[in-house]
Amino acid sequence: MIIEFVGSSIVAASTFFLIPTLGEVLAERSGILNLGVEGIIISSAASSFGATYITGNVAFGILVGVLLGGLLGLLHAVVSITLNRNQVVSGIALTIFGTGLSGLLGRGFVGTTIRPVEPIPIPVLSTIPIIGEILFNKDILVYISFILVPTLWILLFKTRFGIKIRTVGENPAAAYSQGVNVIMVRYACVIIGGMLCGLGGAYLTCAFNPSWTEGLTSGRGWIVIALTVVALWNPVGALAGSYIFGTFWVLQFYFQGLGISPALMSMLPYISTIMFLIAWGVLLSQSKVKRIVGAPSALCVPFEKG
Amino acid sequence: MSKEKLSSGLKRIRKFFPEFVVKKRSQRPSLFGSQLLGGMIVRIVSVLLGLVLVAVIFIMNGINPIELYVNIFSTAFFTEYGITSTLTYFIPLLCISVGLAIPFRAKIDNIGAEGQFLMGTIAATWAAFTFAYLPAYLLIPIIFGVGFLAGALWALPVAIFRVVGEFKGSDVVLSFLLVFPPLYLVNYLVSGPWRDPEGWGFTQTAKIPENAQIPTLGNTTVHVTIFLVVAITLIVYYLVVRTKKGIPKTKLGYEINVMGENAEAGEAAGISYLKIAVITMLLSGGLAGLAGVGELAGHLLRLRPEISTGLGFTGIAVAWLGGLNPIGILVSSIFFGGLLAGGVEIQIMGMPFSTVDMFNGAILFFVLAAEFFMRYRIVWRRNK
Numbered sequence: 001m002i003i004e005f006v007g008s009s010i011v012a013a014s015t016f017f018l019i020p021t022l023g024e025v026l027a028e029r030s031g032i033l034n035l036g037v038e039g040i041i042i043s044s045a046a047s048s049f050g051a052t053y054i055t056g057n058v059a060f061g062i063l064v065g066v067l068l069g070g071l072l073g074l075l076h077a078v079v080s081i082t083l084n085r086n087q088v089v090s091g092i093a094l095t096i097f098g099t100g101l102s103g104l105l106g107r108g109f110v111g112t113t114i115r116p117v118e119p120i121p122i123p124v125l126s127t128i129p130i131i132g133e134i135l136f137n138k139d140i141l142v143y144i145s146f147i148l149v150p151t152l153w154i155l156l157f158k159t160r161f162g163i164k165i166r167t168v169g170e171n172p173a174a175a176y177s178q179g180v181n182v183i184m185v186r187y188a189c190v191i192i193g194g195m196l197c198g199l200g201g202a203y204l205t206c207a208f209n210p211s212w213t214e215g216l217t218s219g220r221g222w223i224v225i226a227l228t229v230v231a232l233w234n235p236v237g238a239l240a241g242s243y244i245f246g247t248f249w250v251l252q253f254y255f256q257g258l259g260i261s262p263a264l265m266s267m268l269p270y271i272s273t274i275m276f277l278i279a280w281g282v283l284l285s286q287s288k289v290k291r292i293v294g295a296p297s298a299l300c301v302p303f304e305k306g
Numbered sequence: 307m308s309k310e311k312l313s314s315g316l317k318r319i320r321k322f323f324p325e326f327v328v329k330k331r332s333q334r335p336s337l338f339g340s341q342l343l344g345g346m347i348v349r350i351v352s353v354l355l356g357l358v359l360v361a362v363i364f365i366m367n368g369i370n371p372i373e374l375y376v377n378i379f380s381t382a383f384f385t386e387y388g389i390t391s392t393l394t395y396f397i398p399l400l401c402i403s404v405g406l407a408i409p410f411r412a413k414i415d416n417i418g419a420e421g422q423f424l425m426g427t428i429a430a431t432w433a434a435f436t437f438a439y440l441p442a443y444l445l446i447p448i449i450f451g452v453g454f455l456a457g458a459l460w461a462l463p464v465a466i467f468r469v470v471g472e473f474k475g476s477d478v479v480l481s482f483l484l485v486f487p488p489l490y491l492v493n494y495l496v497s498g499p500w501r502d503p504e505g506w507g508f509t510q511t512a513k514i515p516e517n518a519q520i521p522t523l524g525n526t527t528v529h530v531t532i533f534l535v536v537a538i539t540l541i542v543y544y545l546v547v548r549t550k551k552g553i554p555k556t557k558l559g560y561e562i563n564v565m566g567e568n569a570e571a572g573e574a575a576g577i578s579y580l581k582i583a584v585i586t587m588l589l590s591g592g593l594a595g596l597a598g599v600g601e602l603a604g605h606l607l608r609l610r611p612e613i614s615t616g617l618g619f620t621g622i623a624v625a626w627l628g629g630l631n632p633i634g635i636l637v638s639s640i641f642f643g644g645l646l647a648g649g650v651e652i653q654i655m656g657m658p659f660s661t662v663d664m665f666n667g668a669i670l671f672f673v674l675a676a677e678f679f680m681r682y683r684i685v686w687r688r689n690k
Contacts, residue, residue: 035478039667075671079671079674079675083674083675083678084678085674085675085677085678086674086677088415088417088478089415089622089626089670089674090671090674092417092619092622092670093623093666093667093668093670093671093674094667094671095667096619096620096622096623096663096666096667096670097663097664097666097667097668097670097671098667099660099663099667100660100661100662100663100664100665100666100667101363101664101667102660103657103658103659103660103661103663104363104364104367104657104658104661104664105367107656107657107658214658214660215660219485219486222479222482222483225478225479225482226479226483229479263490263491263493263494263497264490264494266486266490267486267487267490267491270483270486270487271487273483274480274483274484277467277479277480277483278467
C-alpha cells in the first residue's frame with residue numbers, strides 16, 4: 001500500500017516538473033533561454049484556477065492557463081528575438097511580472113476549492129498490481145506528459161523541423177544561409193514552450209493541488225531551468241531528471257517525519273541540483289562528449305541577420 | 307492549410323505593410339551614460355509605458371488604475387509615513403542595486419542577490435550576539451564587515467561557475483539556486499537554535515544587543531546606514547563607472563566594460579575573465595550582504611524570515627532602470643522605494659502586495675525594449 005502511495009505521489013509531483021521542462025528544452029534547443037518559466041507557471045496556475053472556479057469547467061480552465069502561457073512566452077519572444085535584447089534580463093522581467101500578475105489574478109480565489117481533474121484509470125493496465133495504481137490511475141494531464149516525451153523526442157530528432165530547430169540552436173547563421181527562417185522557428189519554440197509551462201501551471205492548481213494561495217509555486221519553476229540542464233536538453237533526459245527530482249521532493253516530506261529538521265530537508269533538492277550542475281560543469285570541461293552533454297551552442301546568443 | 311498556401315498568404319500580408327529595415331546606429335551610444343539626456347528620456351518613457359501596461363491589466367481586472375496610482379504616489383512621497391517608508395526601502399535597495407550594477411556591466415548575471423543578502427543577515431546576527439560585549443563603535447563595523455564577507459563568499463561560486471561553466475546562463479541558474487539554502491537556513495535558525503526564548507514562540511531571534519543596533523534619524527525608521535550607502539554609491543561611481551567620452555577612467559572600470567562588451571577581445575588583450583568575474587561578484591555579494599546587515603541592525607533589529615522581501619530581485623529592475631550607473635541607480639532606487647512604500651495602498655485596495663512586482667517586471671521589460679531603440683534605427687522603406 002505504502003509503495004503505491006509514495007509512487008503515486010512521485011508520479012504526480014514529477015509531472016509538474018516534467019511538462020514545463022519539456023517546454024524549456026524545446027525553447028533552449030532553438031537557442032532561446034527563457035528564464036521566465038517561474039512567472040509563466042505561477043500566472044497560469046492562478047488563471048487556470050480562477051477560470052475553473054468561475055466557469056466550473058476544468059478543461060476550460062486548463063485551456064486558459066495554456067493560452068496565457070503562450071501569451072507570456074510571446075512577450076519574451078518579442079523582446080529576445082525581434083528586439084534582440086538580453087535574454088537573461090528579459091526572462092527575469094517575465095518572472096517578476098508573472099509573479100505579480102499571479103497575485104492579481106488569483107486574488108479572489110484564495111482558499112476556495114474547485115472540482116479538479118478526475119483520475120482516469122486506464123482499463124486493463126491499471127489493474128496491474130502496484131504499477132497499475134502508480135502509473136495508470138492518474139489524471140489526463142499525467143498521461144499527456146507520458147505522450148509528450150516520445151512526441152517531443154521524435155519531433156526533435158526524427159523530423160525535418162527538428163533538424164531545423166537544432167541547427168538554429170547550434171548555428172543560426174548557417175541555418176539562415178540554408179534558408180531556414182530562424183525567427184519563425186525560434187518564435188514557435190518559445191511560444192510552444194510557454195504553452196507547456198502554462199500547462200504545467202494549470203496542472204498544479206487543477207489537478208495536483210487544487211487550491212490557490214499567493215506564491216504557490218515557492219520558486220519551483222526555477223528548478224525547471226536547472227532541470228533542462230540535467231536533462232541534457234533531451235526529452236528523455238527531462239523525463240529522468242523530473243522523476244529524480246520528484247522523488248527527492250516527495251521524500252523530503254517523509255524524512256521530516258523522522259525528526260530531521262524540515263528546513264534542512266527542504267534545501268536538499270536545491271543542493272542536489274547545485275551539486276549536479278557543478279559535477280556536470282566539471283565533466284564538461286574535461287570531456288570530448290560535449291556535443292552530447294553540452295548546451296546548444298547558440299543558446300542565449302542574440303541572432304543578428306547580416 | 308497547406309504549407310504553400312500559408313507562405314503565400316503571409317507574403318500577401320507583407321505587401322500591405324511598408325517594409326522596414328532595422329539598421330544599427332553607426333555611432334553606438336553607450337548604454338552607460340554618454341548620451342545622458344537621451345538615455346534619461348528613454349528611461350522615463352519606459353517607466354511610463356510600464357505604468358500604462360499595468361494600468362491596462364488593472365482595468366481588465368476591474369480596478370481603477372488612476373485612483374491607485376494617485377494613492378501610491380501621494381502616500382509614498384507626501385505623507386510622513388510614506389517618506390520614511392520610502393527612505394527605509396531606499397537604503398537596502400540602493401546598496402543591492404549598486405552592487406548588482408558591477409557584475410551586470412561585465413555581463414555577468416548575478417540573480418542570487420537575495421541569497422547573498424540573507425547570508426549577510428545571518429552573519430550579522432551571529433556576530434551581533436557573539437561579540438555583544440564589545441562597545442558599539444567596534445561592534446557595528448565588525449558586523450558590517452562580517453556581513454560583507456558572508457555575502458561576498460556566497461557569491462564566489464557564481465563567479466567561478468560563470469567562467470568555468472560551459473553553458474550560457476549557468477551562472478544564472480546557480481546564483482538562483484543559491485538563494486534557497488540561506489532562505490531555509492534562516493527558517494531553521496529562527497525556529498530552532500536561535501529562537502528567542504522570551505519570544506512567545508514567534509519564529510524570530512531575540513532583539514540584537516543595544517551595542518549592535520544602528521542609530522536612526524530621529525524617531526523614524528530611517529537608520530544612518532543611509533549615509534553609508536550613498537557614500538558607497540559615490541565611491542563605486544568614482545572607482546568603477548566614471549567615464550570620459552565613453553571610456554571609463556579607471557583600469558578596473560575599463561576592464562569590466564571590455565569584458566562586458568566583448569569577452570573574447572578582452573581575453574586576447576590579456577584581461578583575465580576569472581579575475582573580473584571574481585572581483586565583480588565579490589563586490590556584488592558583499593554589497594548585498596551589507597544591505598542585509600543594515601536591514602537587520604538598523605531596521606528590523608532581529609532576524610526573522612520576513613526580512614527577505616525580494617529586494618534582491620527588485621534590485622535587478624532598479625539597476626537596469628538606472629542604466630547600470632550608480633548615479634542613475636540612486637534615482638531609480640528612490641522611485642522603486644516609493645513604489646514599495648506606496649504598495650501598501652495596493653493592499654488597501656484588496657490586492658496582494660506581490661502585485662507591486664508587476665510594476666517591476668513591466669518597467670524592466672520596457673527598459674530592455676528601449677535599449678533596442680537606442681541602439682537601432684528603424685528605417686521605413688515602402689515596398690515596391
